[in-house]
Amino acid sequence: MANNSTSSVDKPIPETSSRYLTDCVTSHNFGVTRYSLLDGRGINNFISSSRFSVSGFDWNIRIYPDGEREQDKAAYMSVFLCFCSGATMDVKVKFTLSLLGKDGKISNLNSKTTTANFKPVGDTWGWDKFIGKSRLQELLSCNDDCFTIRCVLTIIKDHHTEDVSTVLVPVPQSDLHTHLANMLKDGQGVDVTFSVGGQLFSAHRYVLAARLSVFKAELFGQMKETTMERIKIDDMEPAIFDALLHFIYTDNLPNKCDVDQNVALQHLLVATDRYGLERLKAICEGRLCHRIDVQTVATTLALAEQHHTPHLKNACLRYLCSRDVLPAVKETDGFKHLTASCPEIMMESFEKVVPPSGV
CATH class of the missing domain: 3.30.710.10 (Potassium Channel Kv1.1; Chain A)
Known part of the structure; x- marks a missing residue:
């Protein structure tokens, strides 16, 4: 009788694979400057980040400087994640809200994680007592009166299981x-x-x-x-x-x-x-948006107007509106030069920042 004991060992064994997919993870940073000006806004009054999208759903971060509940007597800052829009009425989400200083580091004491079901649009989940006011003041004093709330968000949805090829070929960049x-x-x-x-x-x-x-x-x-x-x-x-x-x-x-x-x-x-x-042009526009200061805002604003860069123009106007810098800007050589050389541009732009008297 022939010995065939090695024949099955020599043959390759067919192999298949599959995987179960969950949705992507996205983070959003909401920076707050000159936070002390927000203190005293009143309980249940909030500021919100811009909307950000994750897998077809829109969200924003809400910060309550004096807290969200009357019973806490403005002793805490509250932070919540808000479900702004989406195609379904029931979204399961795992998310983390973390408080960052200007160095971008996260402290374990200022990072909280939970899993929640967001059902109607406008639903919010988060923490009434995210951080105490006394602890927050300590952080602000070390961070030039500013901080960032980072939200790391994962959508948990039922997805199909798909076949995966067993031959994975790495493709070089x-x-x-x-x-x-x-x-x-x-x-x-x-x-x-x-x-x-x-x-x-x-x-x-x-x-x-x-x-x-x-x-x-x-x-x-x-x-x-x-x-x-x-x-x-x-x-x-x-x-x-x-x-x-x-x-x-x-x-x-x-x-x-x-x-x-x-x-x-x-x-x-x-x-x-x-x-x-x-x-x-877009790369230059983006970099210039992050280099706006008192000395450069006037020349940058004129440049944005002349070369049709709306994002840069809006960034200049936001800078002028959000900070009490107009007196200092008007003393710069750039402002004086542009007022003389391009008066129509400067007049039109600064009218959007300073309303006419009596308004």
């Missing part, structure tokens, strides 16, 4: 941008040169034409008969053009970027508007 950046750096195959502020920059006309219609028209229009051409760029600093060129090849700003300061970012935004680089 795209490195196209790296190859293009190296091609620009090495200079191999360059066929066009730009002169900017006395400095020369070489590039590949087909890359430029593929990325920007302005260069396509310039390089394959009147100059299509030439194989090598020098193009002069006026009214631009070499560092700005260098960052612009890097972005054209890689879709990102260089890691060590000399244009990450406020004035240089403003110049770069002007350049993106000139060449129609909408993604880079």
Whole structure:
């Protein structure tokens, strides 16, 4: 009788897998500055964060500076999660509300977690006694009168079980941008040169034409008969053009970027508007929104108006409205210069901040 004891061992065993999916986890940070101004608003009066969405449901965070219940006699700050909108009337959620200082660190004493069923729209769950006023004052004194409430939220819904392929092939991240950046750096195959502020920059006309219609028209229009051409760029600093060129090849700003300061970012935004680089324009707009201060808000507001960046304009107006900074802003050189050079822009913008007398 033949011995077949090893035949089953040599054959691969068929294998299948499946998995059960729950919904994604999302966090939202609600920052509060100059919190002492909110003290004394009254019991059951709250401020709320903007809405944030998780898997088709909208939420916000509500903070009651003097508490939510009369019986607590304004001794606590209350914090709640509110269900704002969604397609169902019964949502099971696990969420954590944490109090962060300006260093972004979470203390175990100021972090609370629960699981709750939100049924009607407008339903809220949270903590009446989230933190005592005395403890909160200690934190505020160490954090410039500000803090952040972080909400980490998980939707728990019934999902189908799906089959999972047993062959998992890791796909490397795209490195196209790296190859293009190296091609620009090495200079191999360059066929066009730009002169900017006395400095020369070489590039590949087909890359430029593929990325920007302005260069396509310039390089394959009147100059299509030439194989090598020098193009002069006026009214631009070499560092700005260098960052612009890097972005054209890689879709990102260089890691060590000399244009990450406020004035240089403003110049770069002007350049993106000139060449129609909408993604880079949005990146500049976003960075400038986080660099608004007394010295820069006037010039930034005029820039936002001139180059049609509504988010940046609104950020400037919010800064002027939310802080008592107008007297200081009016003393800056930027405000005085723009009042003289662009009076219509400054008048229109500041009318939105300071209502006419008698109103």
